[in-house]
Amino acid sequence: MSFENPTRERIGDILASAGNIAVVGLSDKTDRTSYMVAGAMQSRGYRIIPVNPMVDGEILGEKCYHTLAEIPEPVDIVNVFRRSEFCAEVAQEAADIGARVLxxxxxxxxxxAADxxxxxxxIAIMDRCIKVEEALALKGRSRG
Structure with a gap:
């Protein structure tokens, strides 16, 4: 069966109920898309948890972890900024920590990764920008 993303309404429900978003591949460089998208989501009230093995310290004022397994709290969404060939491994790590959404x-x-x-x-969502989907799906809706 071929993959299909959830409906926009379902994506809205997912985002409305999400709190912690682990961002795998989040860059500490402010001109990178991952940084801008994560910053926008943070400004909308989501808790961003950076995951990048190349960064020690903080990104966007949050402690950066080297792996998903190091995160000491529940994760609702694992948002992935990695090339496609690395996503199956990230999907398995997301499953191992009990994330709800990849x-x-x-x-x-x-x-x-979807399999x-x-x-x-x-729930798997692919080839969609979380910031764009959040703006479209939650237009006029409140979170929580």
Missing amino acids: WLQQGVVSQE IAAQHGM
Whole structure:
């Protein structure tokens, strides 16, 4: 069966109920898309948890973790800014920490990652920008 993203209404429900978003591949460089998107989501009230093995310290004022497994609290959404070939591994790590949603950013598609997500009861969203979807899906709606 071919992959289909959830409806925009369902995406709105997911985002309205989400709190913690782990951003895998979040850059500490302010001119990078990952930084700008995560910053925008943070300004909308989401808790951003940076995950980048190359960064020690903080990004966007939050402690940066080297792996998803190091995060000491529940994660609702794992938002992935990595190339498609790395996403299956990230999907397995997301499943291992009990994340509810695996979100691959615009331009990132991995059927293998979607299959792993499905096998572990996670919702997969691919090739969509979380910031754009949040603006469209929650237009006029409140979170929480």
